[in-house]
Amino acid sequence: MAHPSPSFQPLYLQIKMLVEKGLEEGDWQPGEPIPSEAELAARYEVSQGTVRKAIDVLAAAKLVVRRQGKGTFVATHTEEKTAPFRFLHIRADDGRDETLVSHLLDVRRGKAGVEAARLLALKAGDAVIVLTRVLAFGEEPVIFEDLTLPGFLFRGLTRARTEAHSGSIYGFFETEFGVRMVKAKERLRAVAADAESARALGVPAGHPLLAIERVAYTYGERPVELRRGLVATRRHHYYNELG
């Protein structure tokens, strides 16, 4: 049955928002299936084609994943098979995929400075947690980075719990804190290594490094992570495709 049109937006976008709200509110967990198209069509009293268009949009934004014959699943960062490091754009020059190892250097609590507060939509002085780590590809340290997280979303995050978790850190955030990264914006610059980062990455002080500033977002464009990384681009590079 049709809803003739008591609205401005097309029906399928309204349905999309309803399903998105369900995702946001945790009606279905990451990795689990959402209701079938037929069921959603019945529930919202629209045709299956309209539900399909709605889910097309969500799938394009990678909030859900379709699997023919099985169903539509809530996207997750924890699945080995598909893409455990969807947001990692650093690649080896020779194309090998080396094992990625994280060395956690520090976890501390603090207060947000004005800049971090602005980028994370907090107030200056709000509680934050800052992780510092080095990522090594194979044996070689390649990335030295800080992650700044809003304290109220990551209560109970400790060094031990973080180290206990294997796999991508976004998988950890997802399973342990229910925070799902959905989108990110990055700004890249070239900078000279200072003493600390030079030591961490095994390059001489003053060596050129690729600086990446990332703000990552959950549903509804809400920023939930600020990351500043320094990358030694000796045998690795940042890869990007432009369409």
Place this chain on the structure above:
Amino acid sequence: MAHPSPSFQPLYLQIKMLVEKGLEEGDWQPGEPIPSEAELAARYEVSQGTVRKAIDVLAAAKLVVRRQGKGTFVATHTEEKTAPFRFLHIRADDGRDETLVSHLLDVRRGKAGVEAARLLALKAGDAVIVLTRVLAFGEEPVIFEDLTLPGFLFRGLTRARTEAHSGSIYGFFETEFGVRMVKAKERLRAVAADAESARALGVPAGHPLLAIERVAYTYGERPVELRRGLVATRRHHYYNELG
């Protein structure tokens, strides 16, 4: 009328390939409309819905642009209104959009080295044209780059003709040589400025620069440009969104 299914691929992908071939062969020029969905449906004897799905794919790949009420148009790099610099990811830190000025330093013909030949799918020694230029944002020189082009595609490219053209260089390639850039892959690194680039960009020798290597492609994944740029990230950065 339906074609029951004498094939492996879905019908709409077959239609998509037919339309894409038309684009590739220049049946319709950049900026001009392709035939209406109804006409394509009649021509290929499929339903309009199937044509729509085919065009959806082409629109997602930005080969065409839909405009409601007007038609579907061949994408172009020459239109001021939409996005004259679709592939330029360098932005000012403060978000201003300064006028972009190109200073062409050199145009010369030469032979492809092994590396350039590999990336451009040529044979080493094949004729290439190399442009060298500086891009300035406002008054400030920001990018110093080389463009290496296959000679056989850009016959008659001269310094004078290049300078005569205003707007994006991809617009120039499109209108003057019929070469349309459709996609590109980039690799970014941090490097130290050598004497030449330091002079061109107004930074001290050894200053960290963002090095961007781009291979740009036309239809069918055919590489047609190799670009190596050095970016002074004093008050500018490389912007990227991750989905």
Place this chain on the structure above:
DNA sequence: CAGTGGTCTAGACCACATC
């Protein structure tokens, strides 16, 4: 086998642009 997403059709109507 039944259930899921994927394709395809035919037709109605809406929103927008142009004449």
Place this chain on the structure above:
DNA sequence: ATGTGGTCTAGACCACTGG
């Protein structure tokens, strides 16, 4: 008024998955 793309429906059938 006409032509374009955009939405929506109802129903048929295909392709794939799993019990």
